[in-house]
Amino acid sequence: MKQLQTKEDKKQTEDRPRYGNFKKDQVYCRFGEETILYCPKSADESSVTWLGPPNLIPYTDGKQINNALRKSDRLEITGNHSEGEFNLQIINITIEDEGLYRCSVIVNGSPREYDTELEIERLPTDLTITNMTNKHQIFGIEHTELILTCSVRRGNPVESLQWMRNSIYTQNPNLTLSIIHDNISEIAILQYSFVPSREDQKDNFTCFAESSFTKEPLSKTVYLNVYYKPDIIAEVYPSNELREGSDISLQCKADANPEIKKYTWQKIDLVIANVSVYNITKIDRSQAGQYTCSGYNVLGGSSRNVNISVLYAPVVNVTLVFSEEKLKLVCSPNGNPSRYRFDKWQHMSFFGQHIRYINGSTNGELIFPLNFSDQDRGIYKCKAENGILNTDGHLYQHGSASFDLGGLPVFVERNENVQYGLYQKIATLTLYIKSIPKYDRLCCSTNQWKLCKKNHLHLFQEKSAVFRDILYGANVLVDGYKILFVTPPLESSDFTDYTFEAANSFGEAYFTINLRDKGNLSNKTESSSSSGKSYLPYAFLIGGFVIVLSVTHLCSWYIRTHYPRTAVSQGRPHVSSVNSIMPTGEHYEEINLSEEIESPLEIDNDRSFSCIAESSAPIIDDKSVVVCGEDFQCQQFDTVVSRNQYEKLTEVQTENPEHAYRGTRSSETFLKIF
Template sequence: MDSGISLQNRSVTRRIAEGCLLLGLNKKGVTERLSTNTVYSTNDTVILPCDQLSNEPIVRQGPENYSTYGYGEIIDPKFSKSKRLSIMHVNGSHQYNLQIRNFSSEDEGHFKCIRGGSLKGVKEEFFTLTIRTRPINLRIEEEDSQHIVYGYLNRVLKLSCTVIHGIPNGKLVWMVNNKTLEEETSALLVYSFKPKQEDHLQNYTCATKSDIAQYSMERTVQLFVYMLPIVSISFNKLLGIPEGEDLSLYCNYSSNHQVKELKWEKMFLHNSQLDERSPYLNLKSINRQNAGKYKCTVTNMAGIASDIVNIEVNYPPTVHATFEDRGSYKQLNCLANGVPDQYIFTQWEHRSDYSDLIRYLPDNGIGKLILPNTLGKTDRHHDRGFYICQASNNVSLNGSNSFIRGVYFLKAQGKPYFVTSNNNTQYGIKGQHGNLTVDFVSFPEFRNIFIIGGDMINSSDNYNLETMSVMDKVYNKTVFVNGSRLVIPMNIKYENDFRSYIIKLSNQFGSATFNISLRSVSCPETPEIMKIMPKESKVIVQWRARFHGGFRQSFFIQCRRRDVQYWNTIVVSDPRMHIDSIDGLTPGTEYFIRIYSKNIIGKSDLRDVILIKTGATKDSDSENLVFLVLIVPFLIAIGVLYWQYKNVGFGAVEHNDNEMQNNGEPNAVAQNLDIPVYSSIDRRANLSIEHIVSYSTTPKRKPNYLKKRNGNIGQIVKCYYFI
């Protein structure tokens, strides 16, 4: 019998295969596909409908991998579940429905119904069968191990419920007292609300809802609403206290449950926690650094609450000055910062770079100063310097002055200027090196220096520059300012070097000039003797005046006999005259003649000594001059040399050259002459300038046998000596 059934099954299988082959050979292509997803419970009876579209039998395929279950009304018996499968057909209808009895996990998968023919093509209809399952892992995210959820009064609380849904998906529901709060088809349901006081210890339930059961799973938690503490320090949130006094603060609080912590904080730029845990905060001898906001913070299970009080410490202000350049005017501001914030301002002080007081300037009452534009002052940057303001809020420390200073240094700029302490007249000495010196102020630094003298304009780079304090008159006050001293070296060679010079300085703002008149400040130069005309009892002297040294000069003619050591001086009565005579001379006598000049500085050099001899006869002036200058000295020299050779020796020779070089006191060693007895008396007399003296011309000395004795020895010379 089994073999018969087997033969029958093989025959059915063959017929199904031939039908499938025939259907595949005749189809023109798939023209339509339908798909259906269906969920069933275990042991359900499942019917998969399929309509016949032609005379071609319907082919049924299913899991796994679309295996062919049947052809037409025939089910392939080779499948183990073939006994639970059957084709349901009613005569006269086109429906051939596949029936699956006792649906199980073995039947889950994809099924296909293939129908069609040569005219209409092939149509496929798909079915996906799935076993229905229950949801699992229902959780409330916020609950703790005691199934409690914590929330805060009047603050948003989110209750999150999650589940792994079964098949098909169900819904999640939040409920309280069987009242639905939130419902959604989702694996996550969040219910947001703000707990109120009556929500404290309320039960909240999350449940699943599906077609299988109304509430197949549910979970309940209890809400604990935390209440923040109430904190108060003072009803008055601003407390004022003088600096140096003690301060005591009390933190008053209440809480519906246990307090965990109490602490004080200073609300400064960087919060600084005080080491104070009690409700009392005591500050000894409070100072300005203690001013500010103080916060008392209380922490409980609900959270943190705090209260703040602002402590105002009264103290004198700190003051500083600022500057604003607004184009048309310049403004200084006196900024004060103290407690209380109400100030009195005094007048401004303007001081130099070296803190010398220049002027007082009025304040406008609110700590502002508009600098006046003063012609000739502002353009010389005389506004440069320190500006000092003073402000007070009537708070003083330990009885000190309540006015506090603020300082601003104004770096005013402008074209250079020469300070008022400069001298327009400066002095030098001919033949020596000198300087032109000027003090000036230049901000910014100067760029060029020009020296203008006569018709010449020279750009000088030969100068010395020193930064230093210079004296200037600023707004009619003589003060020291920050400036520079310019020193221009000069080599004074000629008289015309004493003239006017213009010093010109320039910077990026402009230029300034200063006139200097260079004057001589020296002794006059020695006049030059042009001609000497000796007579019997007088000598006429003619000379040429030389450089006067910068001042009016007077002329003096000096003479002395050759055998006398002291000069007699004759004052030229009219300085404009360059010729004069010496009277009362002894005829036929040798004299030394010289001339000098004097101004308020002093005398010129004593030089150009000329030896002359007054005439014994009325010879012509020219003959006497030639004889005296040329012949007489030559004969005297020969006689002296001869006398030394015969009697004394060369050591006793008089040196006329030394006599002619003597411009003051005689040098006895150089001349090898005995000093007259009266010379020591004259020295002890300590004669002053222009004392008139006379003395005997008879010297006490060793006899000179070569010298001719004159009959006029012992007479008094009538020319005067001026020391």
């Protein structure tokens, strides 16, 4: 231990100018004080040069101070210059004055250098013992290593930091010293480690920091308080292995100092009782497993586990396992005892309908090839038994898992390759699709055009649906999408093949529907026009037309000559239902035929028509229609006919994407009066 200064020595030191600790190579100073750095005598003033921090830059040339220095006003060359004394005096010392100073002189013709290290003197502060309580106690646990940690903010010069146990210095092998830095200064940390026992109760430990500039060292003392960790004993009566329905008692005891204040029984981290003895009546399989008894005193707690084995039928789980070479379902029963026998796997639809039975492996695995098909999707049920009946008296227990991996879209078996429509009628093509993931492209095409749902939403009507499909020969329910593709009124060329394409991230699938004329009207028309040999049908048609026209004019003449003309109510003509001229069948909900037809009649109030010709009215050709007034006098009006309906559809779709049909096929969809 270093000799400390007495009060008288310290008083004498404070009364004279502070020259540090009078060491030639090291000087300690306090903030705001002054010091003199000595240089050996030199005969020649011009031979003396002082250098200093940072990096030994020139401070003086002889006795001339370097005015470029920021602290030049705090520097002065002192001493008897005539005797060659050129000492460097620094006043009002700050942190920037710390560093290495060098005096370069020439003595007797030989150059010499003298170095002096100036450091700021700091006393050690903030001595702390970690985890010390207000009562100067520190806790230890029996047979558990305890580390006493003492820290102090370091001074300058560096202090001595030590641990003492019952006034005896601790041994070095048990000590660990480390230095850390913060924004202020260095902090020294001294740790003393040992394993306490109950015999160490109330031992005292002192940490002290001793500096050569302090008379009394900094110190703190703590007292060790050793606690016994509770020693728990847990037992099961009558046995820890039993069948379902048996009674059982779990008992917990403890040896601890201080005494146990609280007991708890837990199962899977769930507290089930706060007693030392826990009884279970008619235990079942859900109560099997590990139970933990815990006891607590002021120090903490400890625990002991007991395992209860209940013999019960297995609970079966099924998991899907992937590998580079195969895909498999693994049946994992969990029962007691853990010896299992497996039955056949059952393959079912997602609606629980049976599809087939499959033989699995003896260890409960069902292996699929990597190129599995859409028919392999569904629910797979595994059955296993371990010789123990469940509470319902069943031997086999089962578990299931869904096998629902993605693949190409599938057009199911119920789709019809041949569907029918009527000439000049709207047709609806129906198809059913399964797709996981859902298709992101759906198109319909013929040999003349291709339309996709993305750009023609009004043509494709889609909804989720449940329908039947054939999976491994079983007719079962599946879920997917029902697609309705609605055509405009059909022309002869529209009775052809319609190919539907559905695509998702796995690829594309195709299905072709042959649309046929249910009434064969288009086929008859085409046959007659193409042969050019038989004009008999035309003759009958013209003859019938002449007869109808003659009868119509005769009736009109008879009514005009024998009956007065019916008055028009309030100057407005009576107009019969416009739907009478329309072909029956399906129509788009967006199209209001009455509005399209009635609008021209209401605008032209000068025309007085009592009716629009029925379907039996004479039609002059495919570009005109006959309209009769109240006097049964008929007039012929032209209509607008669009022959190439899909070309027209494409043009209008570009102009009005919200509803392409509203501006197309005006002659086929509705009659427009001019």
